[in-house]
Amino acid sequence: MIEVLSVASEAYPLIKTGGLADVAGALPGALAGHGVTMRTLLPGYPAVMNEAGGARVVGEFSDLFDGRARLLAGRFAGLDLIVLDAPHLYDRQGGPYAGPDGMDWPDNWKRFAALSWVAGRLALGVVDGYQPQVVHAHDWQAGLVPAYVKYGPSDRVKTVLTVHNLVFQGHFGPDVFSRLDLPPHAFYEGIEYYGGVGYLKAGLASADALTTVSPTYAREIRTPAFGAGLDGLLNARANVLHGITNGIDTEAWNPATDPALVQTYGPSTVHKRAANKAAVRERFGIDQSAGPLFSVVSRLTSQKGIDLIASNVDWLVSLGASLVVLGSGDATLEATLEAATIRHPGRVGMVKGYDESLSHLIQGGADAILIPSRFEPCGLTQLYGLRYGCVPVVSRVGGLADTVIDANEAAVDAGVATGLQFSPVSSEVLGEAIHRTVSLYGREKVWRKLQRRGMKSEVSWDGSAKRYADLYRSLLGLERDEPAGD
Ligand code: ADP
DSSP: OEEEEEEOSOBTTTBOSSHHHHHHHHHHHHHHTTTEEEEEEEEOOHHHHHHHTTSEEEEEESOSSSSOEEEEEEEETTEEEEEEEOHHHHOSSSOSSBOTTSOBOTTHHHHHHHHHHHHHHHHTTOBTTBOOSEEEEETGGGTTHHHHHHTSSOOOSEEEEEESOTTOOOEEOGGGGGGSOOOHHHIIIIIEETTEEEHHHHHHHHOSEEEESSHHHHHHTTSTTTSTTOHHHHHHTGGGEEEOOOOOOTTTSOTTTOTTOSSOOOGGGGGGHHHHHHHHHHHHTOOTTOSOEEEEEEEESTTTTHHHHHTTHHHHHHTTOEEEEEEEEOHHHHHHHHHHHHHSTTTEEEEESOOHHHHHHHHHHOSEEEEOOSOOSSOSHHHHHHHHTOEEEEESSHHHHHHOOBOOHHHHHHTOOOBEEEOSOOHHHHHHHHHHHHHHHHSHHHHHHHHHHHHTSOOSSHHHHHHHHHHHHHHTTOOOOOOTTO
8 A cells, every 4th residue: 555645724524615626625535546545634614623622642833834733643634634733823713715705815824834844744644653755745835845754854755746837836925934834955956936926836846846727727737728837847957847627526426316317317317306306496487488598607716717707698588598506706797697687587597606506406407508618627516417418518728628628520430529628729619619508408319319329438537536646656666556457
């Protein structure tokens, strides 16, 4: 077995704000079948301490970035955890990164430097006899981990950094550097970023291997258009940069057993989705007679191309279709979509907010899910759409490009299409894709085939877990984990 320490600022089901939590929560279980034991280091936020508060103390620090801290170890919520209990850093109401007012915590530099520094100690094997062989850090919050290992007293341990979204970089002022307990030369060797300190940049410069969450995004981030200022560095490190597509939890997302559905179904009983469609329409006030039902389940932001959907609503309705939107985010986008619901009563409906159960019902009932993202590291909603026969209509970027097979005529004839892709990302081209979707929906046999084929797509964690396991093995100079006879 290979021992890997995962370092993350969130992990499902304990604490979640986005896809990072899903990955950090799912990987340990998925890796177990590939010869990897993964423990996870998490900050002791209140939600984590509620579970782990009484756990075994395996380490203590009298002064960890201006306060006392302890390390607690145990198995909670299905995860083998090491929790950094540092009340001065994490015991507060609000989110993992921002207070109740939505503003970033002003001491985030310290909160996540502490997490990363502690990971560096764990890498040394000085805590509780635990010695990881690989430390796998996630996003800017753990970006300093590879630097602490590289510049620490021993760099025997290999490091991997995974980028879930390159836009979030952990950029702080230059004064922070002297507090980080790193040697002065480290500053210009990779930690300096536009005159200040870049936590993600530090990780990108220092890790033995870099990964991101789809092969296309791995290529895109090496270009100025998607590189968020780091494309130069990513090009310099292209030989150690890999794209490994995320999977989904196929038990929680299973249309054959999903309790959130009015009617469960499988690929051979896809017609049963009609009962769910009726329920979605009822919930959103959509006329039962209206034609194809498009849906959106998303943060309402420009990244997700929600403005392009807003500018296509009248067109979509004119084609005889209807639209339901579940989400919240940018106030202007929310207002624009609300105005559309008033313009088109019975044809456009919206529920503002986050509703896990309703998101399942939508996937189980809507005909198509619109995802016109400007960039998308991996994306999960198209994977849920595939699994539920809710045909994904996606822009050809990042993980969307890698997971959906466009229903062009060749793919339809070959029976391999699973959704629709469009490019470039513009309102006009999205409009064409919506038109194309409505036409395909009208070809009932073709549409059913599209749904069935999508439902059979491989979206589980298994393939991705094997790739991570192979990466750890290659870093350690070990043989790959090939199944017998492969
Ligand atoms: P991102 O992490 O960039 O927001 P992803 O597609 O990777 O986008 O993941 C979004 C996740 O959040 C999916 O699981 C999606 O179903 C869920 N989600 C987004 N908005 C809502 C909402 N309003 N209600 C319920 N679930 C939502």
